[in-house]
Amino acid sequence: MSAAIDIRHLTKRFGALTVLDDISLQIEDGEFVVFLGPSGCGKSTLLRMIAGLEGVDEGEIALGDRRIDPLPPGERGVAMVFQSYALYPHMTVRQNMAFGLENVRTPKDEIERRTDAAAKILEIDHLLDRKPQMLSGGQRQRVAIGRAIVKEPKAFLFDEPLSNLDAALRGRTRLELAQLHQRLGATMIFVTHDQVEAMTLADRIVVMHDRRIEQIGTPMEVYQRPATKFVAGFVGSPAMSMLPVSGVTQGPSGARVTVDGVGDIDTAVPLPPGFAAKGASIGIRAEDTTPSDTGLPLTVDVIERLGDRTLLHGHLPDGSELVAQDTGRSTVTAGDTVRVAVDPHAVHLFDADGRAHHATGAD
Amino acid sequence: MSATTPIQHGHSRTLFWIAVAVSVLMFAPMAWVLVLSFTDNEALSRGTEAAFTGPYTLKNYTDIAGNSGVFRWFVNSLIVGAGQTAGVLVLSSLAGYAFGRLEWPGRKVIFVIVLFGLAVPEQAVIIPRHQIFSTLDLHNTYIGLMLPGMSLPFGVFLMTQFFRAIPPEIDEAALLDNATRWRIFWKVLLPLTLPAQATLGIFTFLFAWNDYWWPLISATDKDMYTLTIGIASSQVNFAQTEGLGFLAAQAVFAALPVLIVYIIFQKHVVTAVSGGAVK
Ligand SMILES: Nc1ncnc2c1ncn2[C@@H]1O[C@H](COP(=O)(O)OP(=O)(O)O)[C@@H](O)[C@H]1O
């Protein structure tokens, strides 16, 4: 039985406010998909529509070969883990996990078998008789996942489940979720605004922004070939630097881009036919820069040492900001002006509408 | 929890003695009644200073046992108090769930109308109520005694606030867990409102137990008297020079259930009085 999810032309309004506008998306059976986007872009709403907690104004949702959007939440074959965990406070861990099974009259021994198995996987078997108040944040989170697992759903829905954990625990739980996905092989949708979570967990990332899907792709596609300026700026840390373009001509290997007050940058991006320089920009990631004798003159404002490398936050003569990279042993200090070379194959060109153009074959 | 308010030493001493004084003032009349209830009636009829000199006796209490009316009234009060409390809890919970949790047309308007009930004094409705109960032949019945107290706008308000305070994700998790609306109410939400139920229940019971006016109007048959009415009816001599000890014993007897309720639910009463600030 397939657990592919097919979302067709979905629209959602809250009163006069359109939150999602004509969203279409196919998720494959067993895929781990992350909805990534800034807060308020409609990620949770989309997830809650799949879960049945929000109604659908237009469009359809199918899970496997069944259309699920007319069904009540409990009959859709999905389980959800909430950001707040939403455990039943007056029930023990065991009761929390059993509740969903009792409601569909699962035999007692079956409930016990599944609860014990899930508790073992999540290493919470010693907590089964405790109530949620007596658990740490990380333990509660596991119980919330356990409550989903015992239902053996076709699809798991996670709404920012890691955001209430401290940094160390978040990192560990992220890995455990990845393992859990491998182990269960179930379809999983995971909502987050944290691009590191998205990059590490996802088979595919759905980048959302302003009521729409900006891009759907593997983490590497989204990172290396961002479809839009928004995606390019949102994914990756430090954020991609964007320089305003004043002119574009055909260079030796691709587009030659003029940045006012800075000079020309040769790129390997094929000059798109009819490309207008007005409103266009060029995007450069820190990792695609190297200190050199020629190149862009960067006046360094802040030095950020990461150990293995050093980030140089500075500005160019035209005032636009750029983050460049140096080795871990960099001797550059704040106030210095250094020359920075840019890898022509790794830069991105964005037209006035924010559409991206990349060097061919760069992946 | 030892989260006492830091009060400076001098202040703390003054406050302490004020508290003691207030406590003594509050307690003195109760102690007085208690002593009277153990004092010989004859001696008291000559002068109440007999309370200090005696003779003391249990006769006033054994007289209660001999007076068939008192037990009947006591049972009546229990039935009315328990019934009214149960009614208030059921109605307030259901209404609170509907107002606090469900979306339905007219919800806000009707909630405001219910809240208006808080502002209507009993005196304003007592005559029409009396007539309605007359027409329906409900006077001198338990239902008749309980029914008016069951419509408690405060209870609806309290439970609505409580249901609202429960995070909606709890309901949503239960919906995804295949629970029906009724099961969510009964198995998930209602248990979470238990502290509020306790508070509301205690107040309703105490109110019903102490109520005087409505039973005075509705229960005209001696067998349907509640304890408050019954005790008042046995005060035949208005100068109260006779049977003072017996009267005091009746008062103590009438206060016992209230005392028991208080002792059992002390924690909840304190919570209720302090507006839920004490956890
Ligand atoms: N129940 C609601 N009523 C009105 N507006 C809502 C409701 N839920 C969400 N919204 C709005 O919809 C938009 C998307 O919200 P949400 O899906 O929660 O975003 P995200 O999860 O990406 O942060 C936000 O602007 C939010 O204010």
Ligand SMILES: [Mg+2]
């Ligand atoms: Mg959200």
